Amino acid sequence: MRKITIFDTTLRDGEQTPGVNLNTREKVDLAKELAATGVDIIEAGFPSASSGDFEAVLAIAKEVQGVKTAGLCRAVTSDIQRAWEALRHAESPLIHIVIATSERHMLYKLRMSEEEVLRAAVESVKLAKYYCDDIEFSAEDATRSDPQFLCRVLEKVIAAGATTVNIPDTVGYVMPSEYADLVSLVKNQVPNIDKAKISVHCHDDLGMAVANSLAAIKAGADQVETTVNGIGERAGNAAMEEIVMALHTREDYYQAETNINTRKIYRLSRMVSKYTGLEIAPGKAIVGDNAFRHQSGIHQHGVLADRETYEIMSAESIGRYDVNPLVLGKLSGHHAFKELLVENGIHLDDQTVERAFKKFKIIADRKKEITLKDIMAIVEDRMRDVPPTVELVNYQILSCNNVSSTATVMLKRGEETLQKAAIAGGPVDAAFKSITEMIGLDISLESYNIKAITEGADALGEVTVRVKYHDNVFLGKGISTDVIKSSMLAYINAINRIYAEEMFA
Ligand code: KIV
Ligand code: ZN
Secondary structure, eight states: OEEOEEEEOTTTTGGGSTTOOOOHHHHHHHHHHHHHHTOSEEEEEOTTTOHHHHHHHHHHHHHOOSSEEEEEEESSHHHHHHHHHHHTTSSSEEEEEEEEOBHHIIIIIIOOOHHHHHHHHHHHHHHHHHHOSOEEEEEETGGGBOHHHHHHHHHHHHHHTOSEEEOOBTTSOOOHHHHHHHHHHHHHHOTTGGGSEEEEEBBOTTSOHHHHHHHHHHTTOOEEEEBGGGOOSTTOBOBHHHHHHHHHHTHHHHOEEOSOOGGGHHHHHHHHHHHHTOOOOTTOTTTSTTTTOOOSHHHHHHHHHOGGGTOSSOGGGGTOOTTSOEEEOTTOOHHHHHHHHHHTTOOOOHHHHHHHHHHHHHHHHHOSOEEHHHHHHHHHHHHTOOOOSEEEEEEEEEOOSSSOEEEEEEEEETTEEEEEEEEESSHHHHHHHHHHHHHOOOEEEEEEEEEESSSSTTOOEEEEEEEEETTEEEEEEEEESSHHHHHHHHHHHHHHHHHHHHHHO
16 A cells, blocks of 8 residues: 655645635644644745744744644745744754746746756755755646656756655646656656655646546655645645545555545534635535435435445544534533533643533523534634634614614723614624724725524524735634624624734734
């Protein structure tokens, strides 16, 4: 059985998804969860892109153990030095250097000749090697590069010390059999290829990222670069959960395995969705809401008789138990609540369990049946906690069909109590207006999204907002059985994230 290395770039390429903005604390939390799930390498960021990126790579390098930490740099001295400043604290650091090798990129973006690109690639690998043993070299836009030039560059960077060579399909252009042929070509034509791992990195512009990655693995690639839920630039990157479960389910075909603990996949996927605010499509393979649901009577009957008639893997194999019905009720105690979390692989510190339990009790008073899905929502909500600089104390909303709505909201900010009434077209609008006026920050609402966590009129409503402050977008989430309250909680959560970021700065 071959071992395939999982190089996860959720925190770098994934964070390049439009509208996503993770702070350092969130990146560290996600990196810990990625490490616990079993990824081999975490690409923590692009240290010279911004001071925020640098801080995040530094924090992950210092705090996350049991995994290799990578930082991306261009083939320029200052990028490599900056990356090393952050990475040198890591248990196992890796410098990742990228330069484009396609004619189009060299001509229009880099304005460099082939020989100049070759020299920059080799010099930068040599410089990085001075700091760090483990070096990955990426030939950006490899699939649209002249294959002979690509092989020449790869040979030279391996000779200079690269331990992994990556051949990205940067623009999601290649087809699976072409990509497999390119991997074979590199294996056959680069004379020193046995001294480096071959990595593949695919984008999903034509919906081929996972198929291309798997074709490359079949052709002999040793490493695959992925993001959780397939998030990333434009149409995204190859989805980690899809590749891992394809290798796992079709072990007979690929004869390859990964270090991923598949039972942790669902929790990781949910966490990435919560932190980034990117919803998962219901029909998304592996982690979508409908991925294990059987609607047609014939299918349901088949599954009841023998699950494998219509299921090629079990929900449990990815750590998914939300297919189960009722789990806890109003009378359930602290112990049962904690047991349920542990049974589902959720290990939280006592303080977080305590806060989540309090919230569970409040909701259990209003909602007859509490399912595992509700509990996951409560726990995930607590996981995104930021210091509550501002808290909702009271509110009163007046809303009817032919006049404007009025919201009177009372907040606490530290020792201060604030109260304001505002009028607007709808109740949420009026509530947000009142909060904005009280807070006095120059913010604007970028997006608002509401969804029911479970079925039924008493379902928990989860609101996600994006709030713009200066040039940054802050995500806020709130859950409650009252959708106006969840809206206010989400808005206040985003405001608290602004305050937290300002304290950090
Ligand atoms: O898509 C790409 O080419 C990249 C490189 C940095 C590997 O993200
Ligand atoms: Zn990419």
